[in-house]
Amino acid sequence: MNKGLLIVLSGPSGVGKGTVCAALRRRTTDLIYSVSATTRAPRAGEQEGVNYFFKSREQFQDMIARDALLEYAEYVGNYYGTPREFVEKTLAEGKDVILEIEVQGALKVKEKFPEGVFIFLLPPSMAELKQRIVGRGTESQDKIDRRLSVAVDEMNLLSKYDYAVVNDEIDRACDRILAIITAEHCKKERFLHELLGELKSLTTAQNGAER
Ligand SMILES: Nc1nc2c(ncn2[C@@H]2O[C@H](COP(=O)(O)OP(=O)(O)O)[C@@H](O)[C@H]2O)c(=O)[nH]1
């Protein structure tokens, strides 16, 4: 069975990764969302195992020690990481997996899975990015400032990604991401087809030489 595609959706805090991911999950059941572990406190309405697996720092460090995380990063004072087993098992079942993670973690995933599809979500403008972080109302002024200053560094990593998608409107951003995934599937299938064709001509040439 062919392995599924690993899709990594990344970009600065407040750009709309969580919102776009939730909309993608409503639009298709073909994309399996990887639930991350974090030491951050749950926000109102967030559920254990749905939004995150909420961990203490000790529990998180134990996951690191057991190599239970595909990648992890410290972001604005908290740990965030991707549980390894779920991702590997789901990809092996031929299903596509989407990770919604910040940029340091995404670059670590790229080292391990260079064949992954790396998508950077961009805001329509930096003023709109600030507006979204402030408007979400989940952070104190100090955290908003830290997230915005991290966002500037994060934007500089755009060139390391395969694709950039502007999140102007949620539905349009989803359309763009789904189009990328469809195109990547076509590429992968065509590539396999070419490999099989090459193998066939090699075996024919070899058989001819042995005769
Ligand atoms: N490296 C890494 N980053 C993650 C993971 N899960 C979530 N993040 C990122 O951590 C950052 C902070 O997440 P969160 O506190 O939920 O805030 P929000 O996504 O900005 O609403 C965001 O950029 C997330 O995409 C993960 O497993 N690994």
Ligand SMILES: Nc1ncnc2c1ncn2[C@@H]1O[C@H](COP(=O)(O)OP(=O)(O)O)[C@@H](O)[C@H]1O
């Ligand atoms: N396309 C969009 N247009 C307007 N507001 C958006 C859009 N996408 C997300 N938002 C809003 O921006 C804020 C940050 O989105 P969120 O998904 O939490 O970002 P991230 O996960 O990247 O930190 C939320 O209040 C969300 O409702």
